[in-house]
Amino acid sequence: MEPAQSMTSRQAPGRRNALVLSKRASRLNRLAALLGHGLLLLLTLSSVLSVLFIFYFIIRDAIPFFQLRGFREFFAGTQWYPSANPASFGAFPIFLGSMLVTAGAVMVAVPFGVCASVCLSDILPFTLRQLVKPVIEILAAIPSVAFGFFALVVFAPRLQADGGGLLSVASWMIGAPVAGLTAFILSDLLTAGLSGTARWVGRGLLLVVLGALAFWGLWAAGSFFRSLDISSGTNALNVSIILGIMALPTVISVSEDALQAVGRELREGAYALGSTRAETLLRVVMPAASSGICAAVILGVMRAFGETMVVWMASGNAAHVPSPWYNLLQPVRTLTATIAGDMGEADHVTGSERYHVLFAMALVLLTVSFVFSWLSERVVSRAVRIRGGQ
Amino acid sequence: MTLNRTWIVGLTMVGMTAMLAGNVFGQEGETTKGAVTIRLDGSTTVGPVVKEFAAYYMKNNPEANITVSESGSGNGAKSLINGMCEVASMSRFMKDNEFKAAIDKGVYPVAHAIAVDGIAVVVHPANPVKGLTSEQVRDIYTGKITNWNQVGGPDRAIIVISRDTNSGTYECFEEIALQKERMAANVEYVGSNGAMRQRVQSTPTAIGFLGLGFTDRTVKALEINAVAPNRQTVVSGRYPIARPLFLFTNGWPQMGTHLHAFVNLYLTRKGHEIIEAIGFVPVTDY
Numbered sequence: 222m223e224p225a226q227s228m229t230s231r232q233a234p235g236r237r238n239a240l241v242l243s244k245r246a247s248r249l250n251r252l253a254a255l256l257g258h259g260l261l262l263l264l265t266l267s268s269v270l271s272v273l274f275i276f277y278f279i280i281r282d283a284i285p286f287f288q289l290r291g292f293r294e295f296f297a298g299t300q301w302y303p304s305a306n307p308a309s310f311g312a313f314p315i316f317l318g319s320m321l322v323t324a325g326a327v328m329v330a331v332p333f334g335v336c337a338s339v340c341l342s343d344i345l346p347f348t349l350r351q352l353v354k355p356v357i358e359i360l361a362a363i364p365s366v367a368f369g370f371f372a373l374v375v376f377a378p379r380l381q382a383d384g385g386g387l388l389s390v391a392s393w394m395i396g397a398p399v400a401g402l403t404a405f406i407l408s409d410l411l412t413a414g415l416s417g418t419a420r421w422v423g424r425g426l427l428l429v430v431l432g433a434l435a436f437w438g439l440w441a442a443g444s445f446f447r448s449l450d451i452s453s454g455t456n457a458l459n460v461s462i463i464l465g466i467m468a469l470p471t472v473i474s475v476s477e478d479a480l481q482a483v484g485r486e487l488r489e490g491a492y493a494l495g496s497t498r499a500e501t502l503l504r505v506v507m508p509a510a511s512s513g514i515c516a517a518v519i520l521g522v523m524r525a526f527g528e529t530m531v532v533w534m535a536s537g538n539a540a541h542v543p544s545p546w547y548n549l550l551q552p553v554r555t556l557t558a559t560i561a562g563d564m565g566e567a568d569h570v571t572g573s574e575r576y577h578v579l580f581a582m583a584l585v586l587l588t589v590s591f592v593f594s595w596l597s598e599r600v601v602s603r604a605v606r607i608r609g610g611q
Numbered sequence: 612m613t614l615n616r617t618w619i620v621g622l623t624m625v626g627m628t629a630m631l632a633g634n635v636f637g638q639e640g641e642t643t644k645g646a647v648t649i650r651l652d653g654s655t656t657v658g659p660v661v662k663e664f665a666a667y668y669m670k671n672n673p674e675a676n677i678t679v680s681e682s683g684s685g686n687g688a689k690s691l692i693n694g695m696c697e698v699a700s701m702s703r704f705m706k707d708n709e710f711k712a713a714i715d716k717g718v719y720p721v722a723h724a725i726a727v728d729g730i731a732v733v734v735h736p737a738n739p740v741k742g743l744t745s746e747q748v749r750d751i752y753t754g755k756i757t758n759w760n761q762v763g764g765p766d767r768a769i770i771v772i773s774r775d776t777n778s779g780t781y782e783c784f785e786e787i788a789l790q791k792e793r794m795a796a797n798v799e800y801v802g803s804n805g806a807m808r809q810r811v812q813s814t815p816t817a818i819g820f821l822g823l824g825f826t827d828r829t830v831k832a833l834e835i836n837a838v839a840p841n842r843q844t845v846v847s848g849r850y851p852i853a854r855p856l857f858l859f860t861n862g863w864p865q866m867g868t869h870l871h872a873f874v875n876l877y878l879t880r881k882g883h884e885i886i887e888a889i890g891f892v893p894v895t896d897y
Contacts, residue, residue: 304776304785305793314796373806378813452816453770455799533802538775541796552799562775562802 276587283584286310286577295581301540301554303563303575310578314542316585318457318553322532325461325549326468326525331518333465334472338517341473342480343488343502354474361470365530372463372535377454384451384458384550389443396442400435404428451550455537458549463531468521475520479513480506512600519597523590529557538562556582647869652680653687653700654779655803656728656822657856661700663885664876668869675869684779691859692716697870699859702728702779702822719862724855725877726891729823729845730784731832732852733808735815740764742834745851748788751818754795759816771798772810772819780804783854784820820852824890846892856891 242250287295290310298311337357341350379387408427412420451458483506491501507514537552540559544551560579651661658681665677680696687699688709693716705713705720713720732748734740740763743751750756751769760766773794774781785791801807804825811819812829819830823840826832832840835851844850864871876882883893 300796302793304782306791374809374813377810381814452768453799453814455810534806538800539797552797554800562777562800564777 279580279583279587282577282580286574286581289574289577295578299542301559303578308574310574312556312559312578312582314540315554315556315559315582317542317546318536318540319526319555319557321457321543321547321549321553322460322464322536322555323522323526325457326464327518327522329462329465330468330472330521330525334469334517334521335476335514337469338473338477338480338514339502339507342477343498343506357470357473360466365467365528366534368463368467369531369534372459372531373455376459376463377535380451380454380456380459384454385447385449388446388449392442392446393439396435396439400439401432404431404435407431449550453537453552455535455552456550457536457543457553460532460536461549463535464525464528467528467531468524471524472517472521475517476510476514479510479517482513483509512603516597516601519593519600523593523597526593527557527586527590529561533558533561556586560586646674646676648676648678649698649870649873650678650680650690650696651698651700652682652690652696653698654684654702654856655681656702656778656780656824657700657725657858659824659889660726660856660886660891661698661858663889664873664882667881667885668873668876672869672872675873677873683777684782685777688713688720688859691720691861692718694718697860698874701857701859702854703782704855704857705859720859721861721863723858723860723874723877724894725858725882726856726886726893727845728854728856728891729840729850730780730788730820730852730854731823731826731840732788732818732820732835733811733826733830733832734818735811736829736831737815738764738831740833742837742839744836745788748835749790749792752789752794752798753792754797767816770814770817771795772807772814772817773798773800774804774807774820775800775802777802780820780822784852787852787854788820822890823892826890842887842892846894855894 295310295312296316297313298309299313300309300311301314302309341354345353405428408424408431411427412423415423487505487509488501491505496504532555536555536558538554538558539552540554541551543549543553560582563575563579649665651665658679662679665679669675669677680690682690684699684701684703687696687701688705690696691699692709692713699720704722710720732743738759740759743762747756747762751762751771752773754771756762756769758766758768771794774784776782785794799810801810801819804821807819807821808825808827808830811817811821821830821832823832823845826840834840838844838850840850840852845853858874858877860870860874864874877886877893878895883895886893
C-alpha cells in the first residue's frame, strides 16, 4: 500500500484523483496506442501488399514478352514450340485446354455439389449430417499430388481399357434415377386437369410411355458411350472428373452455408402455405440462396482453373486443339501445367522469350482468377444486401 | 524448471556455435581436407548415380556432407552459375548461352563425362513391333506415321509420348532422334522417367522414350536400325540414340580436396559398379 501511494503522488503531484493521468502519461498512452494500431495495420496490409507485389512482378516480367512478340501470336497462334529454334509461342490451344478442363470439372462438380448441399442442409437428419460433413471436408485436405497419382496410375489405364463401358455404366447410374423421377413428375403434372379414375389411368399410361422413352434414350446413350474408343487415358475427361471431385468440397460447403442462411421462417412459411418439401426447396429455398450457390460455383471454377499438379500429371499435356474442339477424350495442355513444366529450362539468364512467355501466361491466369474472385465477391455482397433489405 | 531452461538455451547455443564453426570449416574444406559440404543439383537422369556416389562417399568420409537435388539439367546449370551448388549434374552439355552466363558471373564450367546413357525407344510388351529405323522413329514423333500398321504392327493409332521439354532426355532425343524437327502437336508430355514408364506399360498402343537405366521388364525397348540398346552397343556408339552424362564443376576441382575425390569417383572400380548397377555405361572401355 505504502509504495503504491507514494507512486501515485509522484506521478500526479497536486492531484487527489489517481484515475486522472498526467499529461505526460496520457501522451505516452496515446503513443503506445498509435504504435499498436500501426503494427496491426502493417500486419494486415502485408497480405494486401503481397497481392500487389505479385501483380507488379508478374506484369513486369510479362511486358517484355509482348514487346518482343506482340499479342497476336500468343492469343491466336496454335503452334506451341517454346524450345524449338526458331521458337513459336501460340498459346491458343493452351487457353482452350484450360477452358475445356474447367468446363468439364464444372459439369461434374456443380450438379453433384449442389444436390449434395441440398441433401445436407434440408434432407439428412442432424446426426447423419454431422457424420457426413466432416468426411466431405476431408476430401479438401487430400493433397493434389495424391489425386494426380490416382488419375495417372489408376484412372488413366482404366479409362483406356474400358472407358466406354465405364461411361455407359455411369450414364445409367445417373440417368436412370433422374429419368425415372422426371417421368413421374411429368406424368403427374400433365394429368393435373383430369379427375377421378381418368386421372389415375392417364397418369399410369403416361408414366409407362415416358418411362419407355427414357429407357430408350438411356440405352442409346449407353451404347454410344460403349462404342467410344478412348485411345489415351490421360485426357481432358480424366482430369475433368478428378478436378470436379476436388472442387466438390468447396462447392458443397459454400452452397450449404447459403442454404442454411435462408433461415427457418421462409421454410416454415412455405410449409404453412401447403407446399411440399420439394416445392419448398425448389421454389423458395433455392431461389433465396441462388446468389450463394452462384458464388459456390464460381469458387469451384477457380479451384479447377488454378489446379496444377493433377493436370500436369494426367492431362497428357499435348498442346493442340482437339478435333472437334470440344472433344474431352483427347489430351490437352493447360496454363498451369505449362508454367509448372516449362519453368526449369526457361531461365532469365539464358533465354528471354521462353522465360517471359510463362509470365504472360501467369498474367492471364491471375487476371482470370481475379475477375472470378471479384465476381463471387459481388454476387455474395448482393445476396447479403437483398437479405438485409427484406 | 529454470535450470532446465538454462540447460536448453545453453545446449542450443553450443549447437549453433558448432554449426557456425562447421560452416566456417566447410568453407576452408574446399582447399584443405576437413569437414565439407558439397551441393549437387541437376538432371533427374544423372540423379540416381550421384545419389549412390554421395552415399558411398559419405560412408567412407563421414566428415563430408553431400546433398543431392534433382531439378533438371537446366536448373542444375542455373544453380552452378548462381553459386547455389558446387556440382551440376547434367544429361546434356552446357548450352552456349549458359556458358556465356557462367563466364559473365565468374564461373568457369568444366565438364566431367562420367557415363554414357542410351535412350531406349520403348513400347508396351504386348506390341508385336520389334524394331524401327531412325527415320521411322522421327516420322512417328513428327506425325508422319500415325498408325502401327505403317510400321508392321496392328491397325491401331499410335499414342506418342514424350518427356517434357524441360528435361535433358527430351533435348537429347530431339537433337539425335528428331534432328531438331518439330514434334507433332498431339504428342503427349510427361514430367519424369517414372511417369513415362508408367504410361507406356499401361497403354498398349503407346510409344515413348526412356533413359536406358529406367527401362525394365514392364516395357519393351525397340531395336533402332536393327541394333538393340545395351551396354556394348551404347559404349561402342553403334546404338544411335546415346549421349554422355556430365558433372560440371566451377573450374577443375583442386587436387586432394573432397570435391576432387568425389567428382573423380567415376574413374574408380566402385564407381563403375554403381554406374552399371543403375543401367548406364561407364565411359572407360576396358
